[in-house]
Structures are given as C-alpha cells and as structure tokens.
Amino acid sequence: MFEIDKEYIVTVPREDVLLMYLTAIPGGFFSSTQLQKGMFLISKTIPTIFETNYEFIPEYYGPSDSAIYEDFDKLKVLKMATRFSTDNPHRFAYAATHNGFEYVQRYTIADNHKDYIKRVAKWILNLSFVELIKSINTAYPDYSSMIFRELNV
Numbered sequence: 552m553f554e555i556d557k558e559y560i561v562t563v564p565r566e567d568v569l570l571m572y573l574t575a576i577p578g579g580f581f582s583s584t585q586l587q588k589g590m591f592l593i594s595k596t597i598p599t600i601f602e603t604n605y606e607f608i609p610e611y612y613g614p615s616d617s618a619i620y621e622d623f624d625k626l627k628v629l630k631m632a633t634r635f636s637t638d639n640p641h642r643f644a645y646a647a648t649h650n651g652f653e654y655v656q657r658y659t660i661a662d663n664h665k666d667y668i669k670r671v672a673k674w675i676l677n678l679s680f681v682e683l684i685k686s687i688n689t690a691y692p693d694y695s696s697m698i699f700r701e702l703n704v
Contacts, residue, residue, distance in 0.1 A: 561600065561658075561659070561660045561661065561664075562599065562600065562601065562602045563600055563601065563602060563658065563660065564602050564603075565601045565602065565603055565604065565605065565618075565622055566622035566623075566625050566626055567654075567655075567658070568590070568593060568600055568601055568668075569586075569590060569619065569622050569623060569626065570626055570631055570632065570647060570651050570654065570655055571655055571658070571660075571665070571668050572586075572589050572590060572593060572668055572671070572672055573626075573632055573645065573646060573647035573651060574647040574651055574652050574655045575668050575669040575671070575672035575673070576669070576672045576673060576676060577652070579646065579672060579676055580635075580644040580645060580646035581644065581645045581646070581672075581675070581676070582637075582642065582643075582644060582645075582680075583620075583642070583643060583645070584612055584680060584683065584684070585675045585676065585683065586619060586623070586645050587612075587613075587614065587615050587616070587619060588613065588614070588675060588683055588684075588687050589671050589672060589675050590605060590616075590619050591605075591607050591613075591614040591615075591616075591687065591691075591694070592671050592675075592687075593667070593668060593671060594607070595691070596667060597664055597667060600660065600664055605618055605619065606618070607694060608694075609693070609694050609695060609696050610696060611696045612684050612696070613684055613687045613688050613691070613694055613695050613696065614687065614691065614694035623645060626647075626651065629650070630648055630650050631647065631648055631650045631651035631654055632645065632646065632647050632648060632651050633645075633646055633647075633648050634646075
C-alpha cells in the first residue's frame, strides 16, 4: 500500500477525518465500499490522527465499521456532506458539500497526512470494485471475510 512518515501528530475527531477523505478529491464521490476501505486504510496507517479510532470487523467485502455511517450522518446534518442515489436504487454515493470543503480548510495537519489521505482517495477511486476488494483482502487477510478467503478473491 502506501508508506507514511509520521512527521507530527494532531488528533482530529474521526468525523472530521472522514470529511478530509471526502474532500481529498474535489468533485469526487465515493461508494459505501470506497468509503469503508478508505477510512480503513487511513485508520491503519495513521491511527494517531484520530481522537477515537474506528473498530473495523471482517464483513462480506472486507473491513467495515458501521460507525462510519453514523459519522457521515453527523456531517450530513451539519450540511458538510451529502448522500445521493446512483443508478442502482440500493446503492448510494457519498460526497462533501461546499460547506465541508470550507470547514476542512481550518485544519493544519501534517502535510504528509494530508498527502496520504489524498493518495488513498485517488487510488481507491481509480480501482474497480473487484480490484479494491481484492487489494484490501490481500493486504489485510485478517479483515477479509471467510467467503472471500474461500473463493480466493
């Protein structure tokens, strides 16, 4: 995956780290799987940025924590994030709003942390669903589901 130099530590509420991820690529939006996997990678690589970290568990598509959706809902209430339907009525896309972009500007976290969050977002947005699941399950086999391990996906 990615290496990060732990330059200095600033702890941030986890919903704000989520917002930093959502704003990493202007105009970008994420599926629920991309949201989960991006926050997983960030939490594994720079866990000290979080005031309270997520507690990921293995799910069908790899690591997941429902608290990410709770944090997203907090951002949505504050009008910093939005969720909208996609072509599939059972799937949603998640994105930051203009207010979210403005809010994130107030943080002065280490440049390499900002860089890492941006690289994760860009990398994830450039992978297909299968490539993303396979990459995460390969790099973090303890978080892959039994079904995926049996199928060798």
